[in-house]
Amino acid sequence: EPEVTQTPSHQVTQMGQEVILRCVPISNHLYFYWYRQILGQKVEFLVSFYNNEISEKSEIFDDQFSVERPDGSNFTLKIRSTKLEDSAMYFCASNDRRNTEAFFGQGTRLTVV
C-alpha cells in the first residue's frame, strides 16, 4: 500500500541551526501539507502546497520556515534558525485532490537543544 514516508524519525539540533525535514508523498498526489504537534498540544497546520507553490499558510509559518519540492518526489520543510519552541513532532501529509482523505507520514520528532 502506498504511504507517505518521512526522514529522519528523530532529529536533535542546536538552537540557531538550520534543519531540513524530508517527506516523500504518495507518488500521484498533488496536494502536500506540513503539520506540527508540540508535546501535549494540538496538531497544528503549518502550510499547504499545490502546483509548486504555497496555497495556504498559518501564522506559525513565518520567515524562518520554507517548503520546497526540489525534484518531483521529495517535499521538504526547512527551518532556517531553530528555536527551542520549534521542538515538536512534524507531520507531512498528501492527497490526490480536494476533499479526499489526506495520508500522513509517521512524523519527525525535532528536538532543539
Added chain:
Amino acid sequence: GNSVTQMEGPVTLSEEAFLTINCTYTATGYPSLFWYVQYPGEGLQLLLKATKADDKGSNKGFEATYRKETTSFHLEKGSVQVSDSAVYFCALSDAMEGGSEKLVFGKGMKLTVNP
C-alpha cells in the same frame, strides 16, 4: 475561526469495555468531520469521517455521528480490543464548502486497552 475540542486522556480501559471519546467543534459553516488514529510508531490514519449533518461514519467497529444541533462528533466503540490502543484525534475541514483544505485538529486522546 474553526476549532475542535476533544476529551483529553490518557484513558485506560479493559478489553471489551465500551468507549466514548467526546468531540465538539466550532465552525462558521458546515465542515466535514474526521477521526484520525495514530498507532504506536505510525503516522496519522483516517479512521472515519462524515461530511454532512446526521451522517454516521463507521470503521473497524468505531462509529461517530455528525450532530449539527450539538456541534458534536463523538467516537464510540462497543467493545474495545488491545489492538485499539492508540492516540485518537478529532478534526474538521471546510474544504467541501470551497474553504480551506487544512485540517483543524483536537489535542488527541491516548487510549490504552489492557487485556
